[in-house]
Amino acid sequence: MPRRPQPSSYAPATAILALGDAFYDPVQPARFRQAILRFRNQAWAEAVGLGGLDAAGWIQHFVRFAPLPGTLPQPLALRYHGHQFRVYNPELGDGRGFLFAQLRDGDGRLLDLGTKGSGRTPYSRFGDGRLTLKGGVREVLASEMLEALGVETSKSFSLVETGEALERNDEPSPARSALLVRLQHSHIRIGTFQRLAFLQQAEEMRTLVDYCLREYYREQSGEDGAPRLLALVADAAARLAAAYVAAGFVHGVLNSDNVTVTGESFDYGPWRFTPYWDGDFTAAYFDQAGLYAFGRQPEAIHWNLVQLAKALTLIAPAEDLTQAIERFPALFQSALVAAVFARLGIRQTEPERDTIFLVKLENILGRKEVAIDRFFFDWRGGRRRGRSPADPFYRSEAMQDLIRDMRAYDAVPGAARHSYWEEDEPCSMLINEVEAIWRRIDDADDWSGFETKIAKVRRMGEAMRSGGA
Known part of the structure; x- marks a missing residue:
């Protein structure tokens, strides 16, 4: 599992400057009409020594981008190229974001604070450098869910609604606008x-x-x-x-x-x-x-x-x-093998045996008779608990063969100890759920579904980690 955020003292860094100015361009952030804080990642703020910032300080640094003490004096738009759908494009670079600050966590690990939707840069081309609020909400939901499931991911650090009306071809317009700050180990790309x-x-x-x-x-x-x-x-x-x-x-x-x-x-x-x-x-x-x-x-x-x-x-x-x-x-x-066994909460044994089990599991799930989230929820620790809507399928001959193999594995100690595993439904993040959360925000400025979902996702993450998986 990725490391959990641990409170740490503030440790600014400027490591990126050692690369020299051939790698980036100093830029100015956009000025925003308003600043309504919609999401603040307090756990990760504490992990980089910024948990004590008050509301005004948060806006000052993560909307107006006043430099954090001891780190980068000015935001930097990073230069890069890349293949997009296998077609090489030499006209890329940070077009609606920049590197704002570098910090170190309690282990001395370098971390970047970068942005999305912070305004135009030399690489914006025909874009406006902005982010829709829906895009920001979706990024928070994705990163929170992936972190809970054990994926190494950027962390959504801050989401602020900024008050502009944006025109987009792929969303109903005018669209509400937002500014996202993300925390991650590196912004250096292939x-x-x-x-x-x-x-x-x-x-x-x-x-x-x-x-x-x-x-x-x-x-x-x-x-x-x-x-x-x-x-x-x-x-x-x-x-x-x-x-x-x-x-x-x-x-x-x-x-x-x-x-x-x-x-x-x-x-x-x-x-x-x-x-x-x-x-x-x-x-x-x-x-x-x-x-x-x-x-x-x-x-x-x-x-x-x-x-x-x-x-x-x-x-x-x-x-x-x-x-x-x-x-x-x-x-x-x-x-x-390691990732699937971790999600199941069972211990690996011998590589050949584990691979054979994985192939059987993939074949079972490939029948599309049981949803992925439901399966891993029902069989946490390699054992069934209570009833499930998928029980008719679990009684099938193919599934019974997999169950026999699964029961031969030891559960990770405490794999299913958390009370989350006693609930009726697994936590998921399917598109219909995401759209329902957004509709409530867009129609009535109702953020309760967003906040409830994040709380449920974090609870699942605690349950996943409690077994040491």
């Missing part, structure tokens, strides 16, 4: 490396490799820095791909500018959770070919890693980079 390769900037590439090894993986660089970094990124990316599958999550836009070198999920646009184990399920209406469908996400992430390897050939021989790419399928398979 596309950051691609830009340097495109421009043939070898020295800057070495600088970036050194930075990533030092700040994100706490390793020293050297002549083998590029292949070592690629191997570390491949491992983190494999865990992310596996976590998506175990969570039933579909990101929707896994372009190379949306994959970070730390393997954190971030930037939630058309995301959805699939109700059933359906490999063809897509999140984005514009993904008509199913490139980023549920079952193709590991392939998409692997493809992006190949692009990172190609970029790194600017400073390292291709043969030195090949091994990390070739290891990805095995890394993903191992990570998927």
